[in-house]
Amino acid sequence: LHIELINTGTELLLGRVLNSHQQWICQQLADRGYEVTRQVCVADSAAQIRSAVNEALSRADLVITTGGLGPTSDDLTREVIAELFGKTLVIDVGVLAEIEKFFALRKKPVPERSKVQALVPEGSIVFPNRNGLAPGLATNRGGMNENNPQWLIMLPGPPRELRPMFIEFALPFIQKQFPASSPFFFRTIRTAGIGESAVADRVSEPLQQLIASGLELGYCARVGQVDVRVAARNQRADELIRSAERIVCEQLGDFVFGFEEDQLEHVIVRELTAHKKTLLVAESCTGGQIANRITNVPGASAIFLAGQVTYSNEAKQKFLGVRAETLAQHGAVSEAVAREMAEGARKQTGADFALSVTGIAGPNGGSDAKPVGTVFIGLTGDFPTVVIRNSNPFDRVTFKEVTATQALDLLRQKLMQPK
């Protein structure tokens, strides 16, 4: 099965916005055993869209487009596709009724230009839009033979309209039209605290036999994390994936923190909630990023008491009880200060765990003994305080991200340790 994705949008080619559709749609499809073979991005121009769609149709069984379904003059996808497929645009009464309802609720007349959003190539299948006005559309034409028509799916541009529509309507439609020829299974195993080549060194050899039986193996390195992805599509796929997961987890041990969409902060909130424990975070150089990531998790309020972003020395003394002598003797970026920050934070509030970070984010502030990128991470609880020293010599924003990930992982490892 050959699938191509076409993203339309002049702003994409001007580099004004990131093409998040590409990753999101490709991932949704890959996770169900479908792979996109090509992705193309063109401007909002009828000639460009026509040429890209025509080329894709010369190769693909299924073409998916995003964008260009709005009510303005640069929304051209609907017209171009109808023309290419030799179909008339007709009013879909169901869609028109939805549009009328939308404006009636807001006590406004339907703007003339919004009515074009009810036009669909004749015979199209309509995917309702629960978060906007432009419906998704699926239209087809005879392919090489009548039993294998080529399909084209048009999706609206805004992510909050596209994503729910894709999950609720487009994916089931694709799965029905193009059923998988063999079972497909995959698993993403997520690790932290170990580099990509070290991960590969540990798992590639033990997986050789499964690879010979059809297992596909891939790695994806992120900032401070490496994902191992295994997939299989044959009669033994389910069994292959279960064996592969067991081997990867054995080989990587504590470096494994989760699966699929898990993030370190999810695991932390889940573990703390399960054990009814609370957390306080004292951050200097990460500037609130750890607190921000933890509070992205729904339900974090049950375990997260507070975050102290003590950027100045005064704040470290006032809110965390770090001693002036310690600051004077060791400097703000030191093992001793990381320790006092964590212990002080815990004492202030009676939190079960306290995590602290102090370091030099740069670009300035480094010295020979403590160059830019130096960081101390402290963790305390009902156990002896731990302080680790790392070197993260990256640009400021990457430094913060890597350091926050290391701090979260220190806590995660402690929480997942067998007692």
Next chain:
Amino acid sequence: LHIELINTGTELLLGRVLNSHQQWICQQLADRGYEVTRQVCVADSAAQIRSAVNEALSRADLVITTGGLGPTSDDLTREVIAELFGKTLVIDVGVLAEIEKFFALRKKPVPERSKVQALVPEGSIVFPNRNGLAPGLATNRGGMNENNPQWLIMLPGPPRELRPMFIEFALPFIQKQFPASSPFFFRTIRTAGIGESAVADRVSEPLQQLIASGLELGYCARVGQVDVRVAARNQRADELIRSAERIVCEQLGDFVFGFEEDQLEHVIVRELTAHKKTLLVAESCTGGQIANRITNVPGASAIFLAGQVTYSNEAKQKFLGVRAETLAQHGAVSEAVAREMAEGARKQTGADFALSVTGIAGPNGGSDAKPVGTVFIGLTGDFPTVVIRNSNPFDRVTFKEVTATQALDLLRQKLMQPK
């Protein structure tokens, strides 16, 4: 001038990573008056790369590829391009020397497979890689006529190798090979606190005359922000852009917070630094995002005293001095608590400004009177405390982002106000 961009990488089509090259390269080119007309993403397969490059060469004057220059078996770009251009791969002695130096410094022998990175299509121009081993390469072949050869530029995949190389070597090369036929100027004017259609309503009419003279006008809506982008490419371009900027700023007044790459947090750090003022942030529902954004700005430590992420009621009382009666009487999400958080935060530390946020991020915790998305933002200083109430009924992560932007913008407007 017709430019196409080809990103190679199986992980892109599996949706494992975001294609940040696309936005970054397109933006760098657009800001210098060059527009990419098509971007294509294909897997690391010789057949796919060959077909994509061939198609691009049938249309473009300049093709840029990213990725596939590493030392492993799925790095195929170099070979495929050499074959398409009918050129032999030859060892570049300069590149080989760099590779040997790299491993000598690390006291390791040169791995056999790393030597392929010294292979270049004969006659290529080499762009040094200051952050890795694979050099960038520019190679050409006769186009329609001898005076207009077609160029192909190959860039390495890792962003920290690609970006400096693109700026230092690829861009000057492109500007020399394809000099602009007319002057090009552009300006991005950034606004906050006003929606896209309201921005368009205010500026499109007053800009009509300039548009008739060749001004290009575009909008880009982000979360809580709208950019207005004006560009012109003719003999009057400079003057057109200056006039357009003046008109846009007049029409949008205080909604304009900056230009080009400015972000609200940059403007805030800049203004506070210039006036030697300090800031404290007291966050509840934004969970540290405001502190995190401010501390992304180099030099933030000069103005940012501390952030208090007081997620629990106890923390609001202990660290900010919010009164138990106020919490009991009005609830944690209230005008009164936002006011006490800001005033308490300022009193604790003597900061010149204190910003506070309390709200309901969801998905749970809403009520009829205060549904999910309700937020109160407070600002205090040497002026009467201001508290605004907003409704941001979005998913949790979007809610945090929009709310943080609104809070930063409240402070920004105060700082930019004429005294």
